[in-house]
Amino acid sequence: MRPLLLLLLIGLLSACAEDDKAPAAMLVTDMQKNLQLQFMNAEPGDIINIPAGLFEMTRSLSLKVDGVTVRGAGMDKTILSFKHQVSGAEGMLVTANDFLIEDLAIEDAKGDALKINEGKNIIIRRVRTEWTNGPATENGAYGIYPVQTENVLIEGVVAIGASDAGIYVGQSRQVIVRNSRAEFNVAGIEIENTLDADVYNNVAINNTGGVLVFNMPNLSQEGRRTRIFNNRIEDNNTPNFALPGGAVAGVPAGSGISINSNDEIEIFDNDLRNNQTAHIVISSVYSTNYSERDTASAFDPYPEKINIHDNRYSGGGDNPDTEYLPQLKAAVFGADGAFPNVIWDGFINTQLAPDGVLPAELQICIYNEASSAVFNVDAPNQFANPRLDELQHQCQHAPLPAIELVFVPAASQSGQGE
Amino acid sequence: MLKRLRSGLLAAMLLCVGCAPGGVVVHETAPAALSAWGLMTSDGQQLQLGAGVTPYQLNATLFTDYAHKLRTVSLPPGTQATVMPDGRLDFPLGTVISKTFFYPRVSGALVQVVDAESVLDASLGRNGGLDLTQVQLIETRLLVRRSSGWVGLPYVWNATQTEASLEVTGDIKSLTLVHQETATATDFPYIVPDQNQCAGCHNTDTASRQMNPIGPRLANLNRSLTGKVPDLNQLDYWQQLGILQLDGTVADQPRLVAWQDATQNLNDRARSYLDSNCGHCHSSTGAGDTSGLYLDIGTNNPVRLGECKLPIAAGQGTGGHRFSIVPGDPEHSILVFRMQTRDPGAMMPELGRSLVHAEGVDLISAWIAALPGHCS
Numbered sequence: 001m002r003p004l005l006l007l008l009l010i011g012l013l014s015a016c017a018e019d020d021k022a023p024a025a026m027l028v029t030d031m032q033k034n035l036q037l038q039f040m041n042a043e044p045g046d047i048i049n050i051p052a053g054l055f056e057m058t059r060s061l062s063l064k065v066d067g068v069t070v071r072g073a074g075m076d077k078t079i080l081s082f083k084h085q086v087s088g089a090e091g092m093l094v095t096a097n098d099f100l101i102e103d104l105a106i107e108d109a110k111g112d113a114l115k116i117n118e119g120k121n122i123i124i125r126r127v128r129t130e131w132t133n134g135p136a137t138e139n140g141a142y143g144i145y146p147v148q149t150e151n152v153l154i155e156g157v158v159a160i161g162a163s164d165a166g167i168y169v170g171q172s173r174q175v176i177v178r179n180s181r182a183e184f185n186v187a188g189i190e191i192e193n194t195l196d197a198d199v200y201n202n203v204a205i206n207n208t209g210g211v212l213v214f215n216m217p218n219l220s221q222e223g224r225r226t227r228i229f230n231n232r233i234e235d236n237n238t239p240n241f242a243l244p245g246g247a248v249a250g251v252p253a254g255s256g257i258s259i260n261s262n263d264e265i266e267i268f269d270n271d272l273r274n275n276q277t278a279h280i281v282i283s284s285v286y287s288t289n290y291s292e293r294d295t296a297s298a299f300d301p302y303p304e305k306i307n308i309h310d311n312r313y314s315g316g317g318d319n320p321d322t323e324y325l326p327q328l329k330a331a332v333f334g335a336d337g338a339f340p341n342v343i344w345d346g347f348i349n350t351q352l353a354p355d356g357v358l359p360a361e362l363q364i365c366i367y368n369e370a371s372s373a374v375f376n377v378d379a380p381n382q383f384a385n386p387r388l389d390e391l392q393h394q395c396q397h398a399p400l401p402a403i404e405l406v407f408v409p410a411a412s413q414s415g416q417g418e
Numbered sequence: 419m420l421k422r423l424r425s426g427l428l429a430a431m432l433l434c435v436g437c438a439p440g441g442v443v444v445h446e447t448a449p450a451a452l453s454a455w456g457l458m459t460s461d462g463q464q465l466q467l468g469a470g471v472t473p474y475q476l477n478a479t480l481f482t483d484y485a486h487k488l489r490t491v492s493l494p495p496g497t498q499a500t501v502m503p504d505g506r507l508d509f510p511l512g513t514v515i516s517k518t519f520f521y522p523r524v525s526g527a528l529v530q531v532v533d534a535e536s537v538l539d540a541s542l543g544r545n546g547g548l549d550l551t552q553v554q555l556i557e558t559r560l561l562v563r564r565s566s567g568w569v570g571l572p573y574v575w576n577a578t579q580t581e582a583s584l585e586v587t588g589d590i591k592s593l594t595l596v597h598q599e600t601a602t603a604t605d606f607p608y609i610v611p612d613q614n615q616c617a618g619c620h621n622t623d624t625a626s627r628q629m630n631p632i633g634p635r636l637a638n639l640n641r642s643l644t645g646k647v648p649d650l651n652q653l654d655y656w657q658q659l660g661i662l663q664l665d666g667t668v669a670d671q672p673r674l675v676a677w678q679d680a681t682q683n684l685n686d687r688a689r690s691y692l693d694s695n696c697g698h699c700h701s702s703t704g705a706g707d708t709s710g711l712y713l714d715i716g717t718n719n720p721v722r723l724g725e726c727k728l729p730i731a732a733g734q735g736t737g738g739h740r741f742s743i744v745p746g747d748p749e750h751s752i753l754v755f756r757m758q759t760r761d762p763g764a765m766m767p768e769l770g771r772s773l774v775h776a777e778g779v780d781l782i783s784a785w786i787a788a789l790p791g792h793c794s
Contacts, residue, residue, distance in 0.1 A: 032587070033587040036587045036588075036612055036614070037586065037587055039614065040586060040587075040612070040613055040614055058590065059588070059590070059609070059612075060615075062612070062614040062615060062618070063614070064614055064617060064627070085762060086590065086607045086609070086762065086772070087590070087607070087609045087762055087769070087772070088615075088762055088768065088769070089762060089763060089765075089768035089769075093618075095617075095621075095624065095627070095705070109763070110761065110762040110763035111733065111734070111762060111763035111764070111768075112733070112763075117624070117705055117708065118624050118625070118705075138734070140733065140734070140763050141731065141732070141733020141734060141735075141763070142731065142733065145731075147708045147731070148707075148708055163733060163734070164731070164733050168731070170708065170730075170731060171708060192731075216710075216728060216730055217710075217728065218710040218721060218722070218727060218728075219708075219710045219730060220707065220708075220710075243733070243734055243736050243737070243738050244736065244738040244739075244740070245729055245732065245736025245737070245738055245739045245740050245752065246729055246731075246732055246733065246736050247728070247730075249736075289728060289740050290728065291726035291727075291728070291740075291741060291793045291794070292726075293720075293721055293725065293726040293727075293793065294721055294726055294727050294728050294741075
C-alpha cells in the first residue's frame, strides 16, 4: 500500500496546484471529491489526469463540460473501483461533446460502468470496464455505454462481466468499435437501434452471445447498416446470466453473432469458432420478449438485407441452448450432428413475400462460403416445418460503405479514426 | 409537534404579505455561506426567511427520503415571472429559488411522518421559517437564474443549524429515521447531490443542456394556500405580490392534483405522482428518453406510458419482469419494482433517494392494478 499511497498523494498535490479553491486537507483523503471537483471545474480543452492507483468511489462521477480529456496511467494502473458505491446508476456519467477518455479502468459499478448520454465526437480508448467477481446476475448492466451519441470511436477497450452488454452502443450514429476485447459478458458487443456502425478487429470470447445487432421498438430511431468484420468470435457459450426481462435475457448461450430485427447487416472475414448454438443467429423481436401492443407502431420487426460472406468457421452448432433448439437439432441433424453456421427463426414480412419467399434484395444472402445453407426453425408456425434452405440464400447484396469518423483536434489527441 | 407546525402556517403567510422585497443578494460567484444570499438566517433556534423571500407550495412533490421541504422563491424587486406556452414559468434574471430539506425531530430522533397532509403543511414552516428545536435541517439547494442560465448550488447545514456551507461535490450523511407510527428505525445514507447531479433532474431538455426549475410550474403552483383564510389561491397570491403575470383568470389555469389527496381520481393522482417524480427525465426531451418511456403529464399513449412496453437497457432494473407496466398486475410491473428497490443500480429515480417511498409504491400499485387489459 505504501507506494500506492505515495502515488496518490503526488497525484493529489498536482491537482491541488491547479485548483486553489479546494482545501488540500480534504482532498488527500478523498479522491472522490478531488475528481468530481476537477470534472466540474473543467473547461473545454482541459486534460484531467488521474494517477496510477486504486481509488474507491462511493458515488457516480459526472462530467458535463465539452471538450474534456480524462486520462489515466493505464487500464491496469488507474483503477476507479465502485465496489462500495452507495449512490448513482453508473460509475461515470458523461453528457458532453468532444469527449476523450483513455487508459483507465472502471470496476464493479453498481449500475453501468461508463455511460455517455447524448454527445458528439466521443473517443473511448484503452478503457477497461470489469466486474471483478466474474459473470454474475447481480453485476451492473453495461460496461462501455454510449447512447444517443454521434461520431463515436471505441478502440482498444476491454469489457468483462457485464450482466447485459460489455460494449453497448445504443440509438447512435456513425460508430466504430475496433481492436477491443469483450469477455464473460452476456452480450460481448451490442449495437442497438444504431445507424452506420463498423465493428472490426475485436475479440468476443466466452460471452453468452459474441456480437449482437438489435433493434427495439418505440425508440428514437431504428438502426440499420452495421458491418461486422475481421473479428474473432469464439466460445461464446457462457450460460445466460442476465436478469430476465431485458432483451439479452433471451439470447441463447452459444450465439456467435446475433441479429435481431435489424436490417442491412454485413458480416464478413470473421473467425467464428465453437459457438455451440450457432455461429450466426438471425431472428425477429417476435422470437424474443415482445408484446403486440409494443410492436404495433411503425416498428419493422423483420431482419432483412443480411449479407454474409468470406467468414471462417470451425466447430459450433453442436450443443444449442434454449428450450426448443436442442430438440430441433436432434430431430433434423441427429444427436451427434450440428446446426449449420447460420440459423434463422423464419419470420418474414409476408406482404413482401407473395410466394412465401423473400425477394433477393431483402434476403439473408450467403456467398463465398462453403455453403449458403440456413436452418430455418419455422418459429412462425410453431416449428412445424423446420428446414434447411439454401437456394434462396445464394445471393449477395452490395457491400456497405466503410464508416469514416472525423474528430476535431481537441478531442482526438492521437490515433483518430481511419 | 405537527399540530404546532400546522398552526403556525397562517402566521407565516400573513407575515410574508408584508415582506419588503430587496433583501436577497444575487451573487454571480457562489458564496461559501448560505447566509450571504440573504434568503434565510438562523440562530440555531429559529430559521427566518429574508425580506422578499416568498415560501411556496406544490400540488405534487418529489420524494426525497421522507425529507420535508421548505420552498421559497425570490425575484428581483419590480420583476415578474411570466407563463410560457408549455406551462412552465419564465423567471427573470436574478431569481433565486431555494429548497430546504429537513426532518421533524423528537427527542433527538428524526421522524418519518406518514400523515400526507402534514408533510405539505410543514413544508411551509412557521413564521415564514422553521422552529429549529422541532426540526433538523439537512441541506438547502438553490437554483439561481443567471444570464448564462440556471445554476444549481447545494448547501449543507452544520450540526448546530446556524449556517449552511456550499458543497459543490455534495455530501453523504448517515441518518436514522424513526417511523412515526411503528417506531421502526431505518438507517440510510442521505445523499446531497453534487452540483453536476442537479442537472441530472433539472436538465429537462438534454438537447439544450440548460437547467430548469421543475416544481414551480403553473399547474403545480395552482392550489389554495394552506393556512390562508379565506381560501386563497397561490397564483392569486403571487399576483398580489406582483411576482407573477398571468393571462386569464386562475380558474382557467391547468392544475395538477395532489397525489396524496385520496378524494381525487386515482388515475389523476398516479399521473401527478409520476409527473413530479419521473417526468422531468422520462419525457421526449429528458435524459430518460433513451428508454422510450415517457411519464410526464403530457404523455397519453399507453405504450409510451409503459403499458406492455419492453424495457430498454434496464439491466438490473427489470427485476426479472418483461414489461414496464402489466395492466392489472403491479407485482410483475418493472415500474413498481424499480420504485421498491434500494439498489443504486436498479432503482428509480436514479438520484435523490436511498429509501423506498411506501406511499408512492402503494399509489402506483393501486393505479396499475386498476388498469384494464393485458400484454399477451
